[in-house]
Amino acid sequence: MSLLTSLARLRALEEGIAQPIATVRHCHLAERPMVLIPLRMSGEAAAPLAALLGTRRDDPRLLVVTQPRNRDLRFAWAADLAAELLPYIGSFLAGTETVERKNSDPYERVLDAPQILVPNQAGIAFIRLLGRSTRFRRAHGPYPVPPTVPLLGRWLTYFGERATHPGSSLMTAVTEELGRHWASGQSGLEDANLAALTAWITTGPSDDAEDPLVWPPAGPATDPGFDAEVLAPAIEAGAAERITEALRGQLEPTWRLMWQAVDLLRELPEGASVEQRWEQDRGSFSAMAQHIAEGAPPQARRDGAVAAASRLARMERAQAAYEVQRAYDDPLVMAEYRLTGEAFAGEVVETEPEHSEGEGRSRKLRPLVVVKTDDPVRLAPGTALGTPQRRAQGAQLVEARDGLVTVKITKGMGRGKTPAPGSVPEVGERVCYTSLTDDFQGSPALPEAEATPWTHGGPPREYAPSDEDALEEWS
Amino acid sequence: MNRLDALRGTTPPKPHDARAIAALAANPGCARRALLDGAGIDKDATARHLGFPAPFGQSPFAITRGNAFEALVKADGCAELLRMLREVLELPVAEVAYHDVENVGAHLRHTHTRALIDRAARDEHDSGTIYDHPLLGLEIAGHTAYLEPDVVAFQLGGRFHIVEIKSFAVIDGQADPAAVAAAARQAAVYVLALRRMLRELGHDPLRVAHDVVLVCPENFANRPVATLVDVRRQLAVLERQLSRMTGLDRLVEGLPEELTFDLLPGEDGLPTRPAAELADALRRTTARYAPDCLSTCDLCFFCRDEARQEGACDLLGRQVRDELGGVASAEEALGLADGSRAPAEGQEEIARLLRTAERLRRECLA
Amino acid sequence: MGDRLDDLERRIDELRAGVRRAMRARDTATARGLRADLRAAERAWDALVTGGLDPALPNDARAVPPPGDVRAVFPHDNARAVSPPEGPGRLAIPGEALGGVPVGGAPSSTAAAGGAAGRQPGAGGRRGGGGLRLVTVREQAHQALTLLGVPAQPRLIAAVREAFLGGGLRGAQLTSLRRDEERSFASSPYGRPYYLCAALTDRLSPARGLLAVSTWPQELRMVGPLSPRVHFLTCAVAVAERMAGGHGVDAEPDSGAARLLARMARNIPGGAVLDIGPPDPARVIEAARAELAVHAERDTRDRADLARRAAAQLGDRGRLFGAATLSTIGDRAATGPPAT
Incomplete structure (x- = not known):
C-alpha cells in the first residue's frame, strides 16, 4: 500500500464513503462471467457443503451436499458442479484464431475465455483444494467416480493456479478487485468482507455488514452460529429440504453482492492494457485445453525444481509488467x-x-x-x-x-x-x-526439466497418479 | 485486597488458557488488555455486557472434528502417535510406557503431572514416554493459569517434547500458515510452562525441547502426520510479554483509586453494573487497537468503536499507521495534507509527502 | 400449501434470528424457549414440504447405504430403518451392515443388505440366509473381546465386529455398558456367566474407555504403563491371525477387515511394506511379535504386581469394576492426600 492509498483511506474514513484509487478498470470483465460462491463444511479441509453459481443474475443454480459427511454425496456434488462448469468452459473452445509466433509453430488461441468470479481469496484457496481433492480420482476401479469429476478437478486446479498469476482475470476474487479500485475507510483485513467493502463503496459503512444474521459470510467458511443453530439440527434430523433452503438463505445475499460488485466494476472504463493481459489469459487457457485434449496426466502434487523456478520467474515478470501497465493506463x-x-x-x-x-x-x-x-x-x-x-x-x-x-x-x-x-x-x-518501462529482461536461462541438476533432485520423474491418489479419502 | 483484584471486584476470575496467554503476546503494547488479563477479568462477558460481543465462535462441526481427530491419534495405546514419534524423534522401540494423568481425578492432576515429570527428569527406571492429559501451571501476574497440553512426550536421553494435536490439514506438505502460527504460539505457552515446572523441580529447563511435535491430518484423509515446529521465536515473545505482565504495578499506579471493572454479577450471575459506567471505566485505560485484534481479543469491537470515535489511524491497519509515522488521527493527517494544519516538529517530512499526495490525487481526479 | 410454507418460512427465519440473538446475549432461557418453537416450526415445514412423509426420524435411525450406492442415500425414497433400541437389553442382528436393521423385512431395504452381503461373502459369524438370530450388544462386545483376548476400547471392539463378526455395533452403544454391568453385578453378584467389566489402572481405578471380560484372570485386566502398547500389538496379532485363518481374507481390499489390519500394520515397525495395497497378515504377526518381545517381560511383571495389589486391597466388585466407583473416599485413600 502506498501513501497515496493511505491518504485515500483516511479521506474515506473522514467522508464516510470509499474513495477511488483507480480511474480505469484494471481487470477484464467478461460479458458472461461465471459467478461462483462455494461453501465448505466447517472443520474439514475441503469438504464441500454448497455452491451457488451461474452466469445470469436472475438464474443462480444451487448445489448442496445434504449430508456433508457422506463421501458419495460429495462426489455427486462434484459431478453436479462439473455439469455446470464444464459446459461453460467448453463453450469457449469452439471459436479460435491462429497466432503466429517467432521461432515457434503457430498455435490456436480461443477468441474468448471463461471467467470465474468468487467472493474472496479464501474462496480461491478452497477452489484450488477442491481441484486437488478431485483431479486424481478415477472413473474405473475401486471407488469409481463420474468421469467428469477428475476433469473438473484439473480445471479447478488450473483456475486456482492461474489466479495467482499477477494481472490474470480468468478467476478472480471480487473483494480483491474492488480493493484495487476503491479505498475504504477500514483496514485491508476488514476489506475481505464483501458485504462490508461493498457497503463502503456504495452507501457508506454499515454495522449490518458484520452481522451474520443480516449478511451471512461470503464463504467458504459458514457462520458458526448458523452451523450450531440451523445446520447441525437440520443434519441431525436428516431434513434434506431444510438444509437446502437454509443454505440458499446463507448464499443468496452474497449472490446479490457479487452482481452488485460486477456492476460497480463494469461502470469503470477498461484500462488500455487489459486487453493485452486478457490475450495472455486466452493463450494460457488454450494451452490448458490443448493439454487436456492430448490426454496429459493431471497436474502433479508438487512442481519439480525447474518447473518451480521457471514458474517463479514467470510470476515475477508478470508482476512487474502488471505494475507498469497499470501505471501507464491510469494517471x-x-x-x-x-x-x-x-x-x-x-x-x-x-x-x-x-x-x-x-x-x-x-x-x-x-x-x-x-x-x-x-x-x-x-x-x-x-x-x-x-x-x-x-x-x-x-x-x-x-x-x-x-x-x-x-x-x-x-x-x-x-x-x-x-x-x-x-x-x-x-x-x-x-x-x-x-523511469518505469515495460521492456523486461528475458526469462532466466533455466535448464530443461530433463537436465535438472542433482542438487535440485535431478530430473523429475514424469508424474503418474498412483492408486493411492485415486483412493485418497476426502474429508 | 490487591489492586488487580479490586479491578475485577466481585466478579469471579476467569482462568487463562493457552490460547488466551498466546494472544497476550499478539499485541504487546495494549495496556487495557494487559490490565484486564492480569486481573483475570472475563473479557468475553465484559464485551457482551458492553453491547460489543466478540465476533468469534467455533462451529460445532469443527469442534466435533477436532475431538474425533484427537481420539484417533490417541486410539489403541497412542499407536498412531508412537509411529510418528518414532519417525520424527527416532524414539526407540522400547519406549512406549503410557501414563494417563487423568486417571487420578481432576483435583490431583497437576500434582500428579509434577510427580511424573519429576520422576522422568530424574531418569528413574520406570519413567514413562507418553503423558496423556497432563496439567501444567503458569503464573500470570500473580494468578496460576492451568494449562492442558494435548500430550507431553519424554524421550530416552532426557528430552521432553510438547505434542500439539490440531485438526487443520497438511496438504501436499503445506498447511495454512496462519493456523500453523497460531498452533506454534499456543505450543510455546506449554513449552514455557513445562520449562518453569522443571526449573522449580531443580532440573534443567532446557530439557524441554523448543521443537514441538505438531500433529495434523495429512491431505484429505484422517491419517495423522507429525511435523517438528521450532517455537523459539514465539517463546522469546511470550517470555517478554509475561515479564511485562509482572510490571503491571506501574500500569495500576496510574489509575484512579476507585476504578473497577466489576460486572457486579447478581444472584443469577448476570451483570448488574450499568454498561455505560463500565465503558467509562474501561476508557480510563489506554487500548492499542489494531485490526489484528479482531481475531484475537474479545474486546475488539469495543476498542474499534472507540478508535472510530477518535478517528484514529490505527483503524486502517499497521501499514497505514507505519506509513503515517507519528500522525495519530485521521483529522490530523488530512489537515497536514490539505495544508490547513501546520506540521509539528518532526512532522515536516510526512507533511510534505501528504501535501504532495493530496495535490496528486486532486489533479488526477479532477 | 404454498402460503403455509411461506408463512412457516417467515416464522422460521424470525425464530432463528431470535435464537441467535439470544445466544449472543447469553440469554439461554429465551433461547431455549425460542428453540423449541423453532423445532416445531421446522418439523411442520419438513412435513409440509415432503408431503406427509415422516421426516422426524432421528438421524442415526436411517440405513446408511454402502459406499457407491448414491441412490440409497436419502431417506424419503428409501426404506426406513431403525437402530437397535437403547438400554441394557439392546438387540442387534449380526451380519447386517453398518447399523441398519430392516423393519419387518421391508423389501426395499434389500439394496443395503444385499450390498453388505456382496462385500463380505465370507464374513465370520454371519449366519446363512435363514432366520435372524438376535444377539445383545453385550454379547456382541463379548465375542469381539474374546477374539482380541485383551481389554479394548469401544472403537476397536466395533471395528472388529464389523470386520469379522458382522457389523451393527457402534462404539457409542458401548459407552454406558460398563455402568449397566456394574449395576447388575451389584444387585446380584455373579448372577451372570460373565460381565463386561473394567480394566484397572496402577491406582486400581477403572482405566478410561477400556472394556474387559470378568472371566479373564486378574493380571489380564490390569493396565501397566506398557499395557496399552502390548494390548495394541496383541490385538494386531489376533486380527491378523483371524484374517490368515481365512476369515475376511478373501474380501475386497477395502473391506472392514483389510482396512482394520492395514491401519494397525502401519503403526507397527516393519508391519507394512508399502502404504498401499492389502496388508500381509503373516508379516503383521511377525512384526507385532517382534515388538511384543521387547515389552512382554516387564509388562507381565508390572501387571502381576498390580494384580496382587488388587487382590489385597479390593473386594469382588472393586476387582471387576475398579476402586474409584466404590466411593470418592476410596479414591482418595488410593491416591493420597488431595492437592494443595
Missing part, C-alpha cells in the same frame, strides 16, 4: 510513482524538435523537451524514460532543476531529419515521463 496509479520521484508530469514549456547529436553520418535526431513540474523528481541524468502519452517513444533524462526537467527523445520520432508529426509534444501539452 492515479502513476501518481504513486510521481510521489516517490520515479515519474513526473507537467506542462511542456519549451521544445527543440530538431535538436540533433553527432556529426556527419552519425548525426542523430534527438528532440529536446522541457517540462515544468511540481513533482519531486528523483531521477539521475541519463535515466531511460517512457511516457504513457506516446507508448512507443523512448526518452532520456538530461537535466532536472528548479521544477524544470529537460528530456531528450531517443526513439519513436521517425527516421527523417525532422521528427514525425505529433511525435514531439507541443508547448502547452501536459505530459508525464517515468
Whole structure:
C-alpha cells in the first residue's frame, strides 16, 4: 500500500464513503462471467457443503451436499458442479484464431475465455483444494467416480493456479478487485468482507455488514452460529429440504453482492492494457485445453525444481509488467510513482524538435523537451524514460532543476531529419515521463526439466497418479 | 485486597488458557488488555455486557472434528502417535510406557503431572514416554493459569517434547500458515510452562525441547502426520510479554483509586453494573487497537468503536499507521495534507509527502 | 400449501434470528424457549414440504447405504430403518451392515443388505440366509473381546465386529455398558456367566474407555504403563491371525477387515511394506511379535504386581469394576492426600 492509498483511506474514513484509487478498470470483465460462491463444511479441509453459481443474475443454480459427511454425496456434488462448469468452459473452445509466433509453430488461441468470479481469496484457496481433492480420482476401479469429476478437478486446479498469476482475470476474487479500485475507510483485513467493502463503496459503512444474521459470510467458511443453530439440527434430523433452503438463505445475499460488485466494476472504463493481459489469459487457457485434449496426466502434487523456478520467474515478470501497465493506463496509479520521484508530469514549456547529436553520418535526431513540474523528481541524468502519452517513444533524462526537467527523445520520432508529426509534444501539452518501462529482461536461462541438476533432485520423474491418489479419502 | 483484584471486584476470575496467554503476546503494547488479563477479568462477558460481543465462535462441526481427530491419534495405546514419534524423534522401540494423568481425578492432576515429570527428569527406571492429559501451571501476574497440553512426550536421553494435536490439514506438505502460527504460539505457552515446572523441580529447563511435535491430518484423509515446529521465536515473545505482565504495578499506579471493572454479577450471575459506567471505566485505560485484534481479543469491537470515535489511524491497519509515522488521527493527517494544519516538529517530512499526495490525487481526479 | 410454507418460512427465519440473538446475549432461557418453537416450526415445514412423509426420524435411525450406492442415500425414497433400541437389553442382528436393521423385512431395504452381503461373502459369524438370530450388544462386545483376548476400547471392539463378526455395533452403544454391568453385578453378584467389566489402572481405578471380560484372570485386566502398547500389538496379532485363518481374507481390499489390519500394520515397525495395497497378515504377526518381545517381560511383571495389589486391597466388585466407583473416599485413600 502506498501513501497515496493511505491518504485515500483516511479521506474515506473522514467522508464516510470509499474513495477511488483507480480511474480505469484494471481487470477484464467478461460479458458472461461465471459467478461462483462455494461453501465448505466447517472443520474439514475441503469438504464441500454448497455452491451457488451461474452466469445470469436472475438464474443462480444451487448445489448442496445434504449430508456433508457422506463421501458419495460429495462426489455427486462434484459431478453436479462439473455439469455446470464444464459446459461453460467448453463453450469457449469452439471459436479460435491462429497466432503466429517467432521461432515457434503457430498455435490456436480461443477468441474468448471463461471467467470465474468468487467472493474472496479464501474462496480461491478452497477452489484450488477442491481441484486437488478431485483431479486424481478415477472413473474405473475401486471407488469409481463420474468421469467428469477428475476433469473438473484439473480445471479447478488450473483456475486456482492461474489466479495467482499477477494481472490474470480468468478467476478472480471480487473483494480483491474492488480493493484495487476503491479505498475504504477500514483496514485491508476488514476489506475481505464483501458485504462490508461493498457497503463502503456504495452507501457508506454499515454495522449490518458484520452481522451474520443480516449478511451471512461470503464463504467458504459458514457462520458458526448458523452451523450450531440451523445446520447441525437440520443434519441431525436428516431434513434434506431444510438444509437446502437454509443454505440458499446463507448464499443468496452474497449472490446479490457479487452482481452488485460486477456492476460497480463494469461502470469503470477498461484500462488500455487489459486487453493485452486478457490475450495472455486466452493463450494460457488454450494451452490448458490443448493439454487436456492430448490426454496429459493431471497436474502433479508438487512442481519439480525447474518447473518451480521457471514458474517463479514467470510470476515475477508478470508482476512487474502488471505494475507498469497499470501505471501507464491510469494517471492515479502513476501518481504513486510521481510521489516517490520515479515519474513526473507537467506542462511542456519549451521544445527543440530538431535538436540533433553527432556529426556527419552519425548525426542523430534527438528532440529536446522541457517540462515544468511540481513533482519531486528523483531521477539521475541519463535515466531511460517512457511516457504513457506516446507508448512507443523512448526518452532520456538530461537535466532536472528548479521544477524544470529537460528530456531528450531517443526513439519513436521517425527516421527523417525532422521528427514525425505529433511525435514531439507541443508547448502547452501536459505530459508525464517515468523511469518505469515495460521492456523486461528475458526469462532466466533455466535448464530443461530433463537436465535438472542433482542438487535440485535431478530430473523429475514424469508424474503418474498412483492408486493411492485415486483412493485418497476426502474429508 | 490487591489492586488487580479490586479491578475485577466481585466478579469471579476467569482462568487463562493457552490460547488466551498466546494472544497476550499478539499485541504487546495494549495496556487495557494487559490490565484486564492480569486481573483475570472475563473479557468475553465484559464485551457482551458492553453491547460489543466478540465476533468469534467455533462451529460445532469443527469442534466435533477436532475431538474425533484427537481420539484417533490417541486410539489403541497412542499407536498412531508412537509411529510418528518414532519417525520424527527416532524414539526407540522400547519406549512406549503410557501414563494417563487423568486417571487420578481432576483435583490431583497437576500434582500428579509434577510427580511424573519429576520422576522422568530424574531418569528413574520406570519413567514413562507418553503423558496423556497432563496439567501444567503458569503464573500470570500473580494468578496460576492451568494449562492442558494435548500430550507431553519424554524421550530416552532426557528430552521432553510438547505434542500439539490440531485438526487443520497438511496438504501436499503445506498447511495454512496462519493456523500453523497460531498452533506454534499456543505450543510455546506449554513449552514455557513445562520449562518453569522443571526449573522449580531443580532440573534443567532446557530439557524441554523448543521443537514441538505438531500433529495434523495429512491431505484429505484422517491419517495423522507429525511435523517438528521450532517455537523459539514465539517463546522469546511470550517470555517478554509475561515479564511485562509482572510490571503491571506501574500500569495500576496510574489509575484512579476507585476504578473497577466489576460486572457486579447478581444472584443469577448476570451483570448488574450499568454498561455505560463500565465503558467509562474501561476508557480510563489506554487500548492499542489494531485490526489484528479482531481475531484475537474479545474486546475488539469495543476498542474499534472507540478508535472510530477518535478517528484514529490505527483503524486502517499497521501499514497505514507505519506509513503515517507519528500522525495519530485521521483529522490530523488530512489537515497536514490539505495544508490547513501546520506540521509539528518532526512532522515536516510526512507533511510534505501528504501535501504532495493530496495535490496528486486532486489533479488526477479532477 | 404454498402460503403455509411461506408463512412457516417467515416464522422460521424470525425464530432463528431470535435464537441467535439470544445466544449472543447469553440469554439461554429465551433461547431455549425460542428453540423449541423453532423445532416445531421446522418439523411442520419438513412435513409440509415432503408431503406427509415422516421426516422426524432421528438421524442415526436411517440405513446408511454402502459406499457407491448414491441412490440409497436419502431417506424419503428409501426404506426406513431403525437402530437397535437403547438400554441394557439392546438387540442387534449380526451380519447386517453398518447399523441398519430392516423393519419387518421391508423389501426395499434389500439394496443395503444385499450390498453388505456382496462385500463380505465370507464374513465370520454371519449366519446363512435363514432366520435372524438376535444377539445383545453385550454379547456382541463379548465375542469381539474374546477374539482380541485383551481389554479394548469401544472403537476397536466395533471395528472388529464389523470386520469379522458382522457389523451393527457402534462404539457409542458401548459407552454406558460398563455402568449397566456394574449395576447388575451389584444387585446380584455373579448372577451372570460373565460381565463386561473394567480394566484397572496402577491406582486400581477403572482405566478410561477400556472394556474387559470378568472371566479373564486378574493380571489380564490390569493396565501397566506398557499395557496399552502390548494390548495394541496383541490385538494386531489376533486380527491378523483371524484374517490368515481365512476369515475376511478373501474380501475386497477395502473391506472392514483389510482396512482394520492395514491401519494397525502401519503403526507397527516393519508391519507394512508399502502404504498401499492389502496388508500381509503373516508379516503383521511377525512384526507385532517382534515388538511384543521387547515389552512382554516387564509388562507381565508390572501387571502381576498390580494384580496382587488388587487382590489385597479390593473386594469382588472393586476387582471387576475398579476402586474409584466404590466411593470418592476410596479414591482418595488410593491416591493420597488431595492437592494443595
